[in-house]
Amino acid sequence: MASLLYRLGRFVFRRRWSVVLMWVAVLGGVVTAGLLAPSAPADSSSIPGAEFSRANSLIQQDFHTATGGASAQIVFIAPDGQKITTAHYEKVMDEVVAAAAKSPQVTSSDTPLQTGQFSKDGTVAIGDINYSVKNDDLTAETTSTLQSAIQIGRDAGLTVEVGGDALSPAASDTALIFSLVAAGIILLVTLGSLAAAGMPLLTAIAGVGLSVFGIMALSKPLGLSSTTLELALMLGLAVGIDYALFIVSRYREERARGREPQEAAGAAVGTAGSAVVFAGMTVIIALAGLSVVGITSVTKMGLAAAATIAVSVLVALTLVPALLGLWPRAVLPRSLRKASGSGSPLTAAQKDKANLGSRWAAFVLRRPLPLLLFGVIGLGALALPAAHMRLGEAGNAILPTSSTERRAYDEISRAFGPGYNGQLAVIVTADGAVDPKAAATQVADKIRATPGVVEVAAPQFDQAGDAAIISVVPASAPDAAETTTLVDTIRAQRPAVQAQTGTTYLVTGLTAANIDIAAKVSSALVPYLLTVVGLAFLLLLVVFRSVLVPLKATLGFLLSVFASLGALTAVFQWGWLAGLFGVPATGPLQPMLPIMLVGISFGLAMDYEVFLVSRIHEAHSRGEQARDAVVSGFRHSSRVVVAAALIMISVFFGFLTNTNIVIKEIGFGLAVAVLLDAFVVRMTLVPAVLALLGKAAWWRPNWLERVLPRLDIEGRSLEKQLAADAPQPEPEKRSDAAHAVGGAPTIEGEPAAHGSVPGE
Incomplete structure (x- = not known):
């Protein structure tokens, strides 16, 4: 795989303008198709064979009533001490309902007198308006007509609130803007170059645009809902930035080793790109596996999100090296640009000096057992609330009291x-x-x-x-x-x-x-979790050719996912720190949340496991002692992994501003899962366990060694190939040259090639 991707990276680097123009053309076509396509259908949570699904089919068949359109419950409240049943107020209510029904999108309207929806004390009444389309597709004229009708009642002295979803606010761009700004700041601090920070953002936006507008284009024929779009946006932005970041960082590292830009791009795609492919595959498999749950909406969201991840991987492998070809020096740190311009690459001492990552790894290695126990106990304590998790749908009860939908809900509950x-x-x-x-x-x-x-x-x-x-x-x-x-x-x-x-x-x-959906999810959660854990173990077994490393990784994933479910329960169900996270009211967790969280967080957890442990495994395979390999792996990968995790956390936390409670809870859950998995499990528990295991961490029985395929995502065979292909100067000349430049860096004992490409 590494050699194949190496050739791909070199090819794309050479054909950079053609590749960039191809992506621009594809993106333009997909955006056009998405803008011209019919709007997405209403969210559907149908379960084939479930009782509520069969009942809804009977309603449509026998009563010819379509479901899924927006609705408005107009709640009329009489002034204190008065009755809503007086002739004057009954006339006002008729006028309000008649005015609201003037929109061509209204399919039916009923006054309180027609439905008989009066409270026993005669102070509250309800009128109903039903629409032919979901709330996202209501025109501005329709919502304006409804609001003008409400004002008629308010001008007459009544308190009028609107329940249902007709006036639900549309999703804002706040989350997207917050995520992009936060990601940009983190990238700039991490990479120290505007070009290097901008490239992951640019490629991620391209990938997200392709995915989102592609989903919009297919929403009508495939029944992809607006929630699917939000999930694709969230995941595509997070993984798109991270995958590009890993390749750009590896390119900078290869340039620091003295490689020419084209060779560095090929090596970056061959090594970091291999990890990107594998990590992307784990996320894709986990998301596509959601189809086994048997809930139509979950299946569609999972498959659409999996397609988004596939697009992000493809963008990282092709568009990123093409842009590196356009700006081969601009993405380098200032010190390397100066060294490259003077013809002197960084020395080995400069590249291998201790950094925060290696110092943290050394700290963990000095006291592995206390830190391991502290991390496990802490995650276990966070997971305790998950034992009391309730699944359900609270509807408008969890909206802020500032919304008319919540006030209507409360008035109906009080009066009826x-x-x-x-x-x-x-x-x-x-x-x-x-x-x-x-x-x-x-x-x-x-x-x-x-x-x-x-x-x-x-x-x-x-x-x-x-x-x-x-x-x-x-x-x-x-x-x-x-x-x-x-x-x-x-x-x-x-x-x-x-x-x-x-x-x-x-x-x-x-x-x-x-209730049916919650029961279905509850029954499917444990089998799905076991499937995901088993899959994680097998995949990591193949990648790292070790028994204990995959076992450690899967146990760590279980700790982080249960801890994130516990945090969700504490905040959204119990109300702990609810105000801090913008949760207006408590209630049960959304029925689909646990299964979605397990699937998505599994893939993201494997991302960090692969990127971090692969560098440790790479160092160990080169002959470094077990503890030294951990420090070496952290020296080269921890900074990028931390930046990638912080970017994902900021992206997911940004979606707490979303009005869709499903997206809000998924955003919070994923942010906490990434926070715990990246900083507690991968950055602390992983080195602690590896320190305690020593050489045994990489043990495998002989029979397993014979049957396991060799993926080589670290690019070990690729580096040997590059070293073998490098020109071999005369020994005395190499010695003189090495002294002339202060000691040129080597790869696997071979001299590093360095130079420039046209236009650098």
């Missing part, structure tokens, strides 16, 4: 009860009953007698008269454990009801759907 915001829909199929209407009424009576039910509406039949929808209001809130118990109870009594009435029914509604 907490369960009114999470009504269940029972779909009765009565075609096997002698009297379908009487049978459906019996079903309603049976459900009404179930503990935990406060209200059951009369059955609403379809045109054929053999199917009915029964609305059920629980006594508890949508995200309460009691509501889950109620849904399970209603479903459990189905056989008895069917035997009595000759009917059958299915329970759906947003609350029931979230």
Whole structure:
């Protein structure tokens, strides 16, 4: 692999203008296609075979009602001491609903008088507006019409709030701007060159643009939602910057060793590029593996994110060396530019001097056991809240109180009860009953007698008269454990009801759907986690040809992922430091979050494992003692790994500003996972374990040595090839030249080639 990528890097470097123009043309075409494509569909969490999915299919089939469009619950609150049921206010409410319904995107509208949605004390009423498109596709005219209609009620003295999602704010660019600025600062501090800092940003933006606009172009035919776009943006930006950073850093290192620019680009792509390919493959496999969960939206998000990672890898391997060909000296640090300009590469002493990374590794090696115990105990303590993690959907209850959606939710809960915001829909199929209407009424009576039910509406039949929808209001809130118990109870009594009435029914509604999704995710989490851990072990076994190194890596991943789940539970469910992280209200974690977090954080954890341990393995394979190899590996890779981790953390934390709670929680979870995995597991526990194991860390049985393939992602064979291909000057001349330049650096005992390319 290293030799193949080396040739690719040299080829791209030579054909830099052609490659850059090709990427510009491809990006322009994809952007154009994305801008002209129809908008993405509404988010869907359907699960083939799940009860709520089957029930929704029946609703569309029997009642010809489409689901997924935006909705607005217009909540009217009478002034203190007055009733909303007076003739004056009833007229005002009719005017408001009629004004809101003037938009061509409205499919249905109902006044409180039509629906009968009045509180028992007569102070609150609800009108409903339904739209043909999701909230992201509502035109400015539609939302303006709704807001103008609301103002009519407010001018008449009523308090009017709007629930549902029609007025949900669109995602802002704050996260993207914050991420780019933070990444730019970190790159500039790390690399010390505007060109070197700008190149990873430029290539990452190109890769993200290609991925995002590609998803936009395919969103309609493939059903890719807006959440998929947000996830692709988040991951593409983070890994795109990191992958480019690793190759640019290795290029600078190869130039410091005296290589010509073209050779340095080839060597960088052959060595760091091999690690990029392997790391990208682990992320792609983990994300694509989300399809086994069986949740349509998770599958689509996983596959789209995997495609984004593939694009990032391709950009790093081709566009980055092409840009290095355009600016071969601009990306170098100032000291190396001066040395290169004078014809004197950096000396071995300059390149191998101690830095913060090697000093940290030496610190860990002096006291490995205490640091290992401290890290494991600390991560274990952070993981404890995960044992109390609840999955569910709290809806508008977790929005800030400054939003009209949250105020509408609270008013409905106060006036109608907490369960009114999470009504269940029972779909009765009565075609096997002698009297379908009487049978459906019996079903309603049976459900009404179930503990935990406060209200059951009369059955609403379809045109054929053999199917009915029964609305059920629980006594508890949508995200309460009691509501889950109620849904399970209603479903459990189905056989008895069917035997009595000759009917059958299915329970759906947003609350029931979230319960089904949470149950599906909970049942799939452990098998998926075991699959991911097993995959990690096998992949690292092949890469490092060691038994204990992969075992250490997978155990470290488990520690970091459970600790990040514990932090999520503490902040988003318990409310610890919620204000600091911009969490307006607590509630259960989003049902899809744990499975997404495991898949994504696995790939990112393997990134740092590969980039860090591969340099340690490279030093060890050259004959360095085990402890010296750790220090050497940290000297060459820790600075870049730290910068890459900080960039990812800043990108993920930037998405805490997103209004989408799924993206907010994923951003926080991934930021914490990267923080813990990079700085606690990889930078502390890894050297501590390697110090304690010594040579045994690289042990493998003989039979395993024979069957394992040789990937050589460190580029050991490539360096031997380069050394063999290097020109061999006369010994006495080499000695004189070496003394003339103060000791030219060597590679594997061979003289380093150095020079320049045209235009450097």
